[in-house]
Amino acid sequence: MTGSALILGIESSCDETAAAIVDRGVVVRSSVVASQNEIHTKYGGVVPELASRAHMERIMPVIRRAIEEAGVTLDRVDAIAVGHRPGLIGSLLIGVAAAKALAWSLGKPLIGVDHVQAHLYAGLLGASTEPQSDGAPKAETGDHELFPALGLVVSGGHTSIYLLRSWLELQRLGATIDDALGEAYDKVATILGVPFPGGPNLDRLAQTPGANDRIEDLPISRLSPTSLDFSFSGLKTAMLYQVRGVPEHPAHKRAESRYVAPPPLTDERRRDLAATFQRAAVRTVTLKLERALEQLRQRGVHPKSLLTGGGVTANSRLRTELAVFASAQQLTLALPHMAYCVDNAAMLAGLAFHHLQAGRTSDLTLEPVPTTAC
Numbered sequence: 001m002t003g004s005a006l007i008l009g010i011e012s013s014c015d016e017t018a019a020a021i022v023d024r025g026v027v028v029r030s031s032v033v034a035s036q037n038e039i040h041t042k043y044g045g046v047v048p049e050l051a052s053r054a055h056m057e058r059i060m061p062v063i064r065r066a067i068e069e070a071g072v073t074l075d076r077v078d079a080i081a082v083g084h085r086p087g088l089i090g091s092l093l094i095g096v097a098a099a100k101a102l103a104w105s106l107g108k109p110l111i112g113v114d115h116v117q118a119h120l121y122a123g124l125l126g127a128s129t130e131p132q133s134d135g136a137p138k139a140e141t142g143d144h145e146l147f148p149a150l151g152l153v154v155s156g157g158h159t160s161i162y163l164l165r166s167w168l169e170l171q172r173l174g175a176t177i178d179d180a181l182g183e184a185y186d187k188v189a190t191i192l193g194v195p196f197p198g199g200p201n202l203d204r205l206a207q208t209p210g211a212n213d214r215i216e217d218l219p220i221s222r223l224s225p226t227s228l229d230f231s232f233s234g235l236k237t238a239m240l241y242q243v244r245g246v247p248e249h250p251a252h253k254r255a256e257s258r259y260v261a262p263p264p265l266t267d268e269r270r271r272d273l274a275a276t277f278q279r280a281a282v283r284t285v286t287l288k289l290e291r292a293l294e295q296l297r298q299r300g301v302h303p304k305s306l307l308t309g310g311g312v313t314a315n316s317r318l319r320t321e322l323a324v325f326a327s328a329q330q331l332t333l334a335l336p337h338m339a340y341c342v343d344n345a346a347m348l349a350g351l352a353f354h355h356l357q358a359g360r361t362s363d364l365t366l367e368p369v370p371t372t373a374c
């Protein structure tokens with residue numbers, strides 16, 4: 001495709017209302033994200049009904065702002081992309097309805113995109129909202145240098161490893177069997193009394209100068225020797241015991257199963273527990289990446305890159321350790337800029353460019369779906 005290919009992306013899967021204009025899959029002309037943190041903070045988590053009402057109020061103003069900031073008019077947009085799965089059904093419905101209405105009224109193609117798959121694309125988006133000086137997008141020509149690729153999504157709802165043969169062909173190699181990593185962060189933040197939003201606040205606490213990341217021996221889940229799945233529930237329970245004490249086991253009244261009181265949760269201990277949890281959580285991820293790579297290489301598949309995305313790729317320690325891992329394994333690392341780690345519409349509009357090129361568009365029967373296809 002030559003010239004520009006402007007795609008308007010719309011995102012409303014959870015508690016962020018977002019719209020973006022992306023040119024040829026990589027040049028972000030605008031990316032607007034309206035967070036609902038202030039609405040959900042007092043409940044300690046996202047309240048689905050409140051989220052969909054807020055999407056309804058914000059969706060058109062957010063789309064209008066994205067168009068304005070990109071300096072284009074709606075009739076210049078080549079396609080409308082929307083994250084139609086996975087997510088909260090009432091939230092998805094708002095974005096899907098807006099996208100369908102725009103696509104129909106403008107007579108432009110509609111592209112339904114899987115939000116989880118789009119997270120894997122986020123590392124390709126440039127920090128700049130301007131086109132490159134030669135007018136050419138940075139990464140459009142580089143796809144052959146990326147695939148096959150190892151993929152990692154770590155978000156509030158998903159923690160999965162993939163093998164990608166192209167942007168549109170991916171195979172899931174492993175996924176969490178209980179909590180997603182972001183969910184574990186959020187729950188452990190609650191256990192430690194760290195305010196909402198838990199993940200970023202816990203990360204900040206863990207980075208406090210002087211924090212000791214080895215005060216306890218926390219479990220790092222491996223599951224079976226070859227498993228590429230994740231489990232974070234044991235780590236979460238271990239943190240609960242560190243804070244509330246080890247409960248007496250009802251089936252054993254022996255002395256060693258009595259309630260064990262925890263040390264007092266001082267500011268210093270809270271900080272050290274946050275750092276210790278962070279170390280174990282991140283190690284659980286790198287361990288599975290090492291395993292996945294080893295297994296792929298044994299099968300004769302040699303990934304050239306590591307594509308990463310999802311809210312938890314904003315995590316300071318994970319970013320550092322992913323860089324160390326990729327460099328040791330000679331993989332090109334696509335780590336999203338901070339703005340594209342958490343939910344945004346630019347990643348959807350970027351990936352949708354590849355759908356458009358492959359002729360994969362949707363019709364007006366497109367529906368929101370709560371689960372991911374990948």
Ligand code: KG4
Pocket residue numbers: 014154155156157158181182183185186197198199200203310311312314315316341342343
């Ligand atoms: O991708 P995302 O915005 O939404 C989903 O698709 O789930 O991810 C949100 C998740 C939340 O659980 C949030 O606590 C977590 O990402 N998160 C973090 C950090 N920033 C966001 N977790 C750990 N450290 C962070 N810095």
Ligand code: ZN
Pocket residue numbers: 115119155156310311342343
């Ligand atoms: Zn997400």
